[in-house]
Amino acid sequence: MKRIVVGLCALAASTVSSFAADLAANVYTKAPPAVAAVYDWTGFYIGGNVGYGWGENTDPAISVADGGGAGLNPFLTTGFPGFPSGNLYPGLKPSGVFGGGQIGYDKQFGQWVLGVVADIQAADFKASGVVFTPATTCCNVTEGISAKIDWFGTVRGKVGLAANDWLFYGTGGLAYGETKSSTALSCTPGGVGCAAATIGFAGTASEVKVGWAAGAGVAKAFGNWNVGAEYLHMDLGRASVTATSTTGFFTATTYTASQRFIEDMVRLSVNYKWGGPVVAKY
Template identity: 40%
Template structure:
């Protein structure tokens, strides 16, 4: 009997300890799961934008070359009194604005952009002939781009806030060309010619754009602009009305520029 009560007491003690342990475990606080990190911000380039730009253009091919002349110019050309070319290179600054729209598809971007710039791109070439076989002369030539614009497509690859793109399309601009060949004395010949027109051509280039703040981007761009060519003929209607010389000018420049754009319709930075 004593042995039975001993076993009973031992069993009761073990059950009591087990129940106390279970209650203590139930009272322990359950640790919360760690919060998932917020999704990383993703740049969304889709939408309308507008901005301003400015830069520098330099000559690609603008020398005015003699393409035709009447027989009376033969002696002056042979002696150097009338030049066979004008080194009227393009060089100068420009500034304006642009507007466009981008569509982003995963990491790819396609878009369209139009821009227009006021410009002062040109240089005057002066050729002095001291005399000899013909009278002394001073010849000048200037080919000047007063303004230009483009309507281009853009295709690029995005990498977060960075965009690398190629671009190309239509170009147009206002071109002004003046040439002269003035002999001394003036009665020996004072020839002048000019042309002012709006030219149509093409443009192509590449650039990189960076989103530096919500809705704002900055870009750098290279653009080759070809506005074609034009012929300019100079005359002296007073002294030599039957004589003339014609020169061909190429209106081509390479332009580098920087710009700032503002994107409409929400922040550039979006979240998944």
């Protein structure tokens, strides 16, 4: 009986020792948990962009200062027999390519990203148009106008939602840019037996305008680099150009053409961001 008890005890001890060894091996050889890499959008960045813009109708408005006489007003407003009249200046849609650079800073809070960005662009937004009205009895009238934006810039805030290395955001703020306008009017003799003199007016103007811009975009990160696409609507308000006599008639008269400068734009950008591109998350 004693031998049986001793044998059982030895077997039990052997079993416990083997189980403990297996348990220890499992504890100390278990693989560590996986590490997930989560992109961090926080940091300063700088980059370049290129895009295309298309303008909304400039909707030209004409005002006449006749200097106290009959002057030019009948040609552009009320009219009189034998002379075509009225504001026939065409609406324009200045369009073209642009490109430039940007600099900014983003700060990530959980999935939310807040930031600020400033950019400056060289642009080739331009359009021109001419309307010719033949004489009913005497005067052929030609009305021409142009609109152009040579450069512009913005300073905007950003609010975005990060999905790891993707960023979706809205943006808005200040816009500014140089607008250029020109206008011309000519009245030349036409019709049978017309003895009217040639009347001519012309003017050019350049003006830095301040307005606003707003839009939305998306960016994809590749380490410290990211590429993005953005839509932006920019409104610089109205700019004016005043025309004066070029032929010595109606020298006391001027007329002013006022045009809207509104652009819709899409662009692609490439940025380099300083700071650690990812954070580890267990």
